Amino acid sequence: MNSIVRAAVLGNRGLWFPALNAVKTMSTSGGPTPPFTTLSVTQPANHITHVELHRPEKRNAMNKAYWREMVECFNQIAEDSECRVVVFSGAGKLFTAGIDLMDIAGDLLQPQGDDTARVAWYIRGIISKYQNTFSVIEKCPKPVVVAVHGACVGAGVDLITACDIRLCTQDAWFQVKEVDIGLAADVGTLQRLPKVIGSRSLVNELALTARKMHSDEAKSCGLVSRVFPDKESMITGALEIAGEIASRSPVAVQGTKINLLYSRDHSVTEGLDYMVTWNMSMLQTQDLMKSAQAALEKKSPKDVTFSKL
Numbered sequence: 001m002n003s004i005v006r007a008a009v010l011g012n013r014g015l016w017f018p019a020l021n022a023v024k025t026m027s028t029s030g031g032p033t034p035p036f037t038t039l040s041v042t043q044p045a046n047h048i049t050h051v052e053l054h055r056p057e058k059r060n061a062m063n064k065a066y067w068r069e070m071v072e073c074f075n076q077i078a079e080d081s082e083c084r085v086v087v088f089s090g091a092g093k094l095f096t097a098g099i100d101l102m103d104i105a106g107d108l109l110q111p112q113g114d115d116t117a118r119v120a121w122y123i124r125g126i127i128s129k130y131q132n133t134f135s136v137i138e139k140c141p142k143p144v145v146v147a148v149h150g151a152c153v154g155a156g157v158d159l160i161t162a163c164d165i166r167l168c169t170q171d172a173w174f175q176v177k178e179v180d181i182g183l184a185a186d187v188g189t190l191q192r193l194p195k196v197i198g199s200r201s202l203v204n205e206l207a208l209t210a211r212k213m214h215s216d217e218a219k220s221c222g223l224v225s226r227v228f229p230d231k232e233s234m235i236t237g238a239l240e241i242a243g244e245i246a247s248r249s250p251v252a253v254q255g256t257k258i259n260l261l262y263s264r265d266h267s268v269t270e271g272l273d274y275m276v277t278w279n280m281s282m283l284q285t286q287d288l289m290k291s292a293q294a295a296l297e298k299k300s301p302k303d304v305t306f307s308k309l
């Protein structure tokens, strides 16, 4: 049992939770993993953590607890030296219906504060907190493979654009829904989606009209890299990709994620400079020698044992 699963099982109480099958399979998670109430966290295979949105009866709508729990969960994953890759999916009928529209009424429509400045400051805090909920995915050095089935609405699009690899099912659709509820998307879609799909015209069309984009178009525009016939085959596919990543040197994998993200936001020259500085130290890893030796011997990276990172 890795430390994220252990932390989730033990919570802050330091108690064993005997009823919980701590290590469950990908598709059979029974419910949220304590102390989380909106997330199920399991370890389906060595070095792989599966995080599942788990409010299926509310279509995985993102309530107040969710915004907090995601940050706790990904901060733990970032620190968990047993975890090398994350698979993220949704329980039930669909991936997510986006922000919980019942909660929004309390938080944003009745903001606290004695005057305009204080109300604005209060709202600023909420939006920043919500932004951080998805930025933690990007800040986490472990790659995140997201698997979308059914619908991915509103904040769901913010979430998936912060992930590293996106997969979906044939029946999946995506919707930048925010204009329909009277707000400009403010927790990542407008910043990340243009970097994910090449056509700014298409981004503008999706964000300004809130039209649904179905899986075939999502594949053709590059939002997802693979489309699977159904959820079961997608989860199997996600696990296979995660298994490939988990078998590689964690020094190489995490350095790749961090440098790809850096280069996305900088010039080629700046990216190359950052890379040089990065690998000045990281090339001194024993993983390089081990991996090169395995390649020379025509072995798979899966045959190499790497130290924890």
Ligand SMILES: CCC/C=C/C=C/C(=O)SCCNC(=O)CCNC(=O)[C@H](O)C(C)(C)COP(=O)(O)OP(=O)(O)OC[C@H]1O[C@@H](n2cnc3c(N)ncnc32)[C@H](O)[C@@H]1OP(=O)(O)O
Residues within 6 Å of the ligand: 057, 058, 059, 061, 093, 096, 097, 098, 099, 100, 101, 102, 108, 126, 127, 130, 151, 153, 154, 155, 156, 177, 178, 181, 186, 187
């Ligand atoms: C600072 C703010 C930053 C964040 C901004 C984020 C913005 C957004 O996310 S905008 C998008 C908001 N979401 C929506 O507008 C989607 C609303 N839901 C739907 O359209 C449908 O539920 C959906 C098409 C996703 C699924 O339809 P289906 O027929 O499968 O389910 P329903 O019968 O409609 O719903 C089942 C129960 O789930 C509850 N529910 C669904 N979505 C939400 C939601 N977004 N918030 C809260 N609750 C939701 C729905 O009320 C049903 O509950 P119950 O009646 O108790 O069974």
